[in-house]
Amino acid sequence: MRSGVTFPLWAWLGxxxxxxxxxxxxxxxxxTSGWTAYADGPCPPGTVxxxxxxxxxxxxxxxxxxxxxxxxxxxxxTPRIAPSPIPPTPTRNAGTPPAVVTTxxxxTPxxxxTPxxxxTPxxxxxxxxxxxxxxxxxxTPVPATWQRSCIAAPTCPINQGHTCWMDxxxxxxxxxxxxxxxxxxxxxxxxxxxxxxxxxxxxPGFDGFWRQVExxxxxxxLKYKPFPSxxxxxxxxxYVADETPRFAPSEAGDTMGIGNWQNPxxxxxxxxxxxxxxxRWRLDIDQAFVWSFxxxxxxxxxxxxQAASMKHRYQQSSYGQPVNGPHDPKTADKYPxxxxxxxxxxxxxxxxxxxxxxxxxxxxxxxxxVAPGSPGATDHSDSCPGAELNHHTGTREVLSHVGPSxxxxxxxxxxxxxxxxxEQTTVLxxxxxxxxxxxxx
Numbered sequence: 437m438r439s440g441v442t443f444p445l446w447a448w449l450g451x452x453x454x455x456x457x458x459x460x461x462x463x464x465x466x467x468t469s470g471w472t473a474y475a476d477g478p479c480p481p482g483t484v485x486x487x488x489x490x491x492x493x494x495x496x497x498x499x500x501x502x503x504x505x506x507x508x509x510x511x512x513x514t515p516r517i518a519p520s521p522i523p524p525t526p527t528r529n530a531g532t533p534p535a536v537v538t539t540x541x542x543x544t545p546x547x548x549x550t551p552x553x554x555x556t557p558x559x560x561x562x563x564x565x566x567x568x569x570x571x572x573x574x575x576t577p578v579p580a581t582w583q584r585s586c587i588a589a590p591t592c593p594i595n596q597g598h599t600c601w602m603d604x605x606x607x608x609x610x611x612x613x614x615x616x617x618x619x620x621x622x623x624x625x626x627x628x629x630x631x632x633x634x635x636x637x638x639x640p641g642f643d644g645f646w647r648q649v650e651x652x653x654x655x656x657x658l659k660y661k662p663f664p665s666x667x668x669x670x671x672x673x674x675y676v677a678d679e680t681p682r683f684a685p686s687e688a689g690d691t692m693g694i695g696n697w698q699n700p701x702x703x704x705x706x707x708x709x710x711x712x713x714x715x716r717w718r719l720d721i722d723q724a725f726v727w728s729f730x731x732x733x734x735x736x737x738x739x740x741x742q743a744a745s746m747k748h749r750y751q752q753s754s755y756g757q758p759v760n761g762p763h764d765p766k767t768a769d770k771y772p773x774x775x776x777x778x779x780x781x782x783x784x785x786x787x788x789x790x791x792x793x794x795x796x797x798x799x800x801x802x803x804x805x806v807a808p809g810s811p812g813a814t815d816h817s818d819s820c821p822g823a824e825l826n827h828h829t830g831t832r833e834v835l836s837h838v839g840p841s842x843x844x845x846x847x848x849x850x851x852x853x854x855x856x857x858x859e860q861t862t863v864l865x866x867x868x869x870x871x872x873x874x875x876x877x
Contacts, residue, residue: 459505537547579608580601586617588732594752595619595732622734627723627785629856632847635790637700639713645692646851649715649788654684656719656784659742659863662761664777665867668753674727674780675738682719689716689791695792711794716843717786720857726783728756730866754778754868761867777865786847786858793839802832 470697549550578601588597595744599617602609623872635642657677666672683689694711724737754761761777806813808822817827847856 448768455530473548485814507695531761549593575759581605584607586619587611587617588619588751591615594730595621599690619732620734621732624724624726624735624737626855627720627857629849630787630858632788632845632850634802634846634850635713635792639692639694639711641692641698642713645690645713646715649685649690649717652685653786653858653860654681654719655860656680656725656782658780658782658862660780660864660866664668664764665766665869666750668868668870671749672746672868674749674864674866675742676725676740676782676784678741680740680806681721682721684717687716689714697718705799707797708794712792714791714793715790715846718789718843720785720787723785724831728729729785730778730779730780750778750868752868753870754866755870758865761865764867764869764870767821767867772874774865775867777867780864780866782862782864784860784862788848789844790845790846791839792841793838796836798834798836799831800834802830804828837853 518738520856577620582601582603585602586597587600594597595618597613597614597617597619598611598613600609600611636817640645657680659675659677661668661673691712692713694713696708697708700708700711701704701828719740721740724739726735727738727746727748728735729750731750731752733748736746736748737743755777757778759771759776761775761776763773764775767775805817805820805826806828808826810825810828814829815827816823816825818827845856848858849856
C-alpha cells in the first residue's frame with residue numbers, strides 16, 4: 437500500500453518502451469531550462485514520452501525525453517516567418533541597362549531525426565539508469581506560497597524523484613525533468629520498552645545457556661500474492677502467514693537442568709535440586725509488523741495473519757535486483773532458476789520469557805522435649821520437665837516443590853541489549869514483472 441494512494445492502471449505498450457496516458461494542462465505556466473510545466477501536445481521528433489506521477493492529481497504527467505538524455509519540455513509552436521530577400525549586387529555590362537534580379541527564398545531543410553533504437557524487451561521491462569542527485573535549483577518565477585516536494589515516478593531510480601513546486605490551493609505546479617531529489621522515507625515509531633526481570637538467583641552456567649537460546653529467535657513465515665511474480669502497477673498482497681509459529685524454539689522453550697544446587701539463596705540451610713530453567717521467545721502479535729518494500733517508498737504497518745495483509749503497488753519491475761527470487765515458468769527461458777527480486781523485509785518483535793521449576797530442600801530445627809531417661813534424649817533443657825536428660829537436639833530436612841513459576845518477561849536491557857525486546861528482520865525476495873499487454877483504464 438503506497439501511503440494510502442490508489443494508483444490507476446495505465447496503458448503500457450510492449451515492455452514499458454512507450455506509454456499512452458492522459459495529460460494535464462496547466463495554463464500560462466512558464467517553462468525554464470531544466471524544468472517543465474504540465475503541458476498538452478505531442479513530443480518533438482527524436483524524443484519519447486516520459487511519465488511523472490502527480491499524487492494530488494492521481495495521474496501521470498508526460499514530458500518528452502531524448503534517448504539517453506534528460507526529459508525536455510514540449511516547446512510551444514512559434515509561427516515561422518520567411519526571411520526578407522536580400523537583393524544581390526547586379527552585374528552591369530557596358531551599353532546594357534541594369535537587369536532586375538529577384539531572389540526567391542527557399543525553405544530551410546528539416547534534418548531527418550535519428551531513428552530510436554528499440555531496446556530488447558524482457559518480462560521485467562527495462563532498467564532505469566541511476567541519476568546523480570545534486571543540489572536542487574529553484575525555478576523562476578515561483579510564488580512564495582508554493583510548496584516543494586519530491587515525487588517518485590517510474591522513470592526514476594529507486595529512492596529518487598522529481599523536484600516539484602506546487603500551489604497548495606490549486607494543485608498547479610512545476611517539476612524538474614531530471615530525477616534530482618531523494619524521496620523522503622518516513623520510518624514508523626518503534627514500540628516502547630517494557631518491564632521484565634532475570635532469573636534470580638541466576639543458576640550456574642546461565643550466560644552460556646542464554647547465548648544458546650538467543651541464537652534461536654524465531655522468524656515469521658512471509659508470503660505474497662500473486663505468486664511467484666507480481667505485476668507492475670498492480671496490487672501485490674503481503675502477509676505474515678497464519679501458520680507462523682508463535683514461539684521459538686518451541687512453546688516449552690529450551691530447558692537447562694541442574695542437580696543439587698547448594699545454598700542458591702545465601703542460606704546454608706537451603707538447597708535446590710531437580711532445578712529446571714526454561715527460556716523461550718514469544719512473537720508479539722500485538723505489535724505491528726513493519727514492511728519495507730525495497731523500492732524507495734516508506735515502510736507500512738501490518739498485522740498478523742492473512743486477514744491483516746498489506747497491499748503494495750510497484751511502479752517498477754524487479755529487473756536489476758538480486759537474483760534470489762522464486763522460480764517463475766514465465767521467465768524460465770532467461771532465468772531458469774531464481775529470478776530478480778525486490779528484497780522486501782519485515783521487522784517483527786520477539787519477547788524473551790523464562791520459567792523455573794525445582795524442589796527445595798530446607799534443613800530445619802528438630803529439637804524437642806523427651807521423657808527423662810528416654811533413649812532419644814541427647815541433653816537436658818530447663819524448659820523440659822525432669823532433672824535428668826530430658827531433651828532431644830537435632831535437625832531434619834523438609835522437601836517442597838516450587839513451580840512452575842509461569843512465564844515471566846525478560847528485560848533484555850539487563851543483558852546489554854539496547855531495547856527490552858528483540859527486533860527480528862526477515863527477507864522476502866519478491867519478483868515483480870512488467871505488464872506484458874496493453875491495458876485500458
